[in-house]
Amino acid sequence: MTDLTRQQAHDLLTKYVKGEHYITHSYAVEAIMRGLAKRLAPQDEELWAICGLLHDLDEETAPWREDMATHGPVAVQILRSEGINNPVLENAIMAHNPICGKNPETTLEFAIIAADPMSGFLKAVAQIYPDKKLASVKRKSVTKRFKETRFAAGANRDFMMLIEKTGISWDEFIDIAMASMLEIADEIGL
Template sequence: MDRQKAIEILNEYLHTDHLVKHCYAVEAVMMALARRLAPDKEDEWGIAGLLHDLDADMVDYRTFPEQHGPKAVEILRSINFGNEEMYHAILAHNQATGTEIKNSFDRALYAADPITGFITAIALVYPDKKLSSVKVKSITKRMNELRFAAGADRDAMRSIEKLGIPFAEFAELSLKAMTEIADVLGL
């Protein structure tokens, strides 16, 4: 799979700035997870992260959450981009689709999706609004503050532990991956 083509697809279908940045953040975290869990799949996992919310501007996922994911997969199939493993991970990242999480690829995307928004929310409470100000301890502490970023699915984030990665390590890996692309994220 070609990342440049994936970026072209993303830019064609997703136009909301914060969602595009979110997709880049998930790509970075997925690549970091792949380096740890499936080194030969780094490109595939990254592209899945990049395109997982491809349909977010097209479907009203708050009203019809089950449509988020299937529409992205429909688009990707129609242009013959991706593979069945990637499609399944994209479907499984949104449990409203009823798609079972079957493997580490699915689980990684399911956990990576909310942690990027959670870390972004933490960065935005700092005066400089920079990822470089965020510490792993802040991420783990905020996990217990249920009113902070209340929409962030903490169970999904913690589910990374089913892959043998303690949450604090996942937080560190995710923060580092996002910090490496802070300029892209505007953080």
């Protein structure tokens, strides 16, 4: 449970993250997390959404280009400095980047580590289409591109496959992620 509202989380995000690309990425992961929560933990939908929204809170603050292990712990420091102490949120943020020393263990943590690369991957697949619209993307082409290791190579396939640890199949994950991102397609430029 969280006492942090979506509005407060959004204010925090825009206070620490300015890049439009990072903001739309945060919205996309939030949307997928919301979709996954509806299926896996309906009572915690707001919390799951907030975890998605804030997972890269330290994107412009942590020195991750020099040390990837700072990405996650710095976000936790920011939250605490803002008076937010929420172990579930903290662990979810840390778990999306296991290099920082926190491996995913809970359903929420497996969901976020899978949702993060999926958001960018779906965007990359949409870019192939003449209209560049996510609405044009079929599940089959997502799976086909997934197997092409050189396509969107930055999207960690192993992390995406961790969705199966939540009990959701690969096919269902694609359907949920696409439907969730489509709901905010205009907002995220898809």
